[in-house]
Amino acid sequence: MRAGAAAIRAAIIDLDGTMLDTVPDFELALNAMRAEFSLAPIGQDTIKPMVGKGSEKLIRDVLSLDFAPERVEAVYEDAMAAYQRHYLAINGEKSVLYAGVIEGLQALRDMGLRLACVTNKPISFTTPLLAQKGLAPYFELVYGGDSLPRKKPDPLPLLQVCSDFDLPPQQVVAIGDSSNDAEAARAARCFVLTVPYGYNHGRPVQEIDSDGIVNSLLDAAKLIRAHNGA
DSSP, X not given: OOTTOOOOOEEEEOOBTTTEEOHHHHHHHHHHHHHHTTOOOOOHHHHGGGTTSOHHHHHHHHHHTTSOHHHHHHHHHHHHHXXXXXXXXXXXXXXXXXXXXXXXXXXXXXXXXXXXXXOSSOHHHHHHHHHHTTOGGGOSEEEOTTSSSSOTTSSHHHHHHHHHXXXXXXXXXXXXXXXXXXXXXXXXXXXXXXXSSSOGGGSOGGGSOOSOBOSSHHHHHHHHHHHHTO
């Protein structure tokens, strides 16, 4: 993080691939959806690179494994409805917290930082998942991929948080696992830190233009504390 820059006063944290490994949940819901179309199950290695750009793209990408483009569009609405039904039924059943998440959130809050969760996951999936995993109490704000007119990598959700917190972007850091998070942060003029264990659409995290790679949210908190001179 840049020497001499303003102190960090808030953090915007991604969900899938940053706080929770949710690919096992995706596997259950997507394969239940695929079964309704008599399609064979797919594995986590196939699903993982598809995660992170919103449900609309995810469903189209999964259908495109088997269907031509015109067929994808023909069945898309039914497939999306089936996916949402199955995901809501199993939401959080197989997903697990990454190491250092709770400790990191607590450390960030103990430093006085305001916290927001911004994810491309639909808000109807996000809110119960945060509550189920004990994450909800840490966040003042939560925006899902359908909460605002545009989702990451567009900067709008991050700029909305800055406005809500009445903070300039230069005092806000985004923490995520993918280029979506970094591109949104750069466009919003926020700091950005990346974790190396997430999804990033199948690409190495080292390719992301960020202000640093941190091994956990706890390490992110330590870096922010050092940056703030605390």
